[in-house]
Amino acid sequence: MTDPATSRGRAPMARRAAVVAAVALAAATALTVSGHGATAAEARSPERRPTAAAPAAALPEPVQRLDIVGTEYSFEISPDPARGLKPGWTEVRFENVGGEAHQVMFAAPKPGVDLATLAQAGSGDSSGASAIEFVNMLGGVSYIGSGHEATAMVDLPEGIVLAMCFVPDPNGVAHALHGMSAVLMVSGADGAAPNATAAPGGKARSRKAEKVRGTIELAADGYRIPKTLPAGWYLVKNTDRGEPGKGLHELSVLRLQRAVRAPGVREIVDDLAVNATPSVGIEALGGMGAISPGFEGYVRLDLPSGNYLAVDFMPDPGVPTPHMVDGYYATFRP
Numbered sequence: 001m002t003d004p005a006t007s008r009g010r011a012p013m014a015r016r017a018a019v020v021a022a023v024a025l026a027a028a029t030a031l032t033v034s035g036h037g038a039t040a041a042e043a044r045s046p047e048r049r050p051t052a053a054a055p056a057a058a059l060p061e062p063v064q065r066l067d068i069v070g071t072e073y074s075f076e077i078s079p080d081p082a083r084g085l086k087p088g089w090t091e092v093r094f095e096n097v098g099g100e101a102h103q104v105m106f107a108a109p110k111p112g113v114d115l116a117t118l119a120q121a122g123s124g125d126s127s128g129a130s131a132i133e134f135v136n137m138l139g140g141v142s143y144i145g146s147g148h149e150a151t152a153m154v155d156l157p158e159g160i161v162l163a164m165c166f167v168p169d170p171n172g173v174a175h176a177l178h179g180m181s182a183v184l185m186v187s188g189a190d191g192a193a194p195n196a197t198a199a200p201g202g203k204a205r206s207r208k209a210e211k212v213r214g215t216i217e218l219a220a221d222g223y224r225i226p227k228t229l230p231a232g233w234y235l236v237k238n239t240d241r242g243e244p245g246k247g248l249h250e251l252s253v254l255r256l257q258r259a260v261r262a263p264g265v266r267e268i269v270d271d272l273a274v275n276a277t278p279s280v281g282i283e284a285l286g287g288m289g290a291i292s293p294g295f296e297g298y299v300r301l302d303l304p305s306g307n308y309l310a311v312d313f314m315p316d317p318g319v320p321t322p323h324m325v326d327g328y329y330a331t332f333r334p
Contacts, residue, residue: 150286
């Protein structure tokens, strides 16, 4: 069993400052790629309305597939996103070949947001409120331990999309600040044909529509997880419509080395929140990366039998503690 605390030297930490610094850095990189301080109106299409909350009967057909390999500290993305990506549902397969835990999460500037302003806000606001409120978090693959892989579906909007790893290194520095970020230009110019999945190397392969096994809801008061979780695809939707600027959530799936009673689970959560190593071994198996309120994505789960803990590392603007400290966590068995 892989213990992410062992493989990284430490367990995950509260990541408000890391997230903001990573967004600011990626925004600065996007400025270099695009060549100017493009506004969202210039860089992407008008804002899409959040997808309807009703669960889907079948998985959407992806317009393309991205194979992403993570290590210390970079992404290797195939096919090369510089060729141009199509907007729409994109299958993301993420493999961690590094020694530390990694993740890939996607963000898009909100309509009207100037990337130069985004970068400036992130670098000048230690609370983290400014930069993160300028982007929509689209999901991705939550953090996975060394040697693991996971798959998700992300609905990419047209324009600039930032791919980042927010996981901190043993010294608390976000991997994105070491260069583990990428700028994706989504324009529809050279992407794969609709109703096909782009295989590595750019070739397209057809596939039959897959059924969605169930829905995992990121509600205002916590996770709503199906009683059973057979292997397959799950719709993950964020229905938290609380105060403006709040309600960002993620689904990070951890397998516990053994069954733990409620007080022990709380101790694990408190340890994770302060970057301490829990007394119970944990195995990070992915899940859905951070999603803004009203957005949704899909994640493929194939969980071995055992005891699991779902946690939300995301905080509210200006608050240094993750939601799990306030009770946003849940234990479950597949």
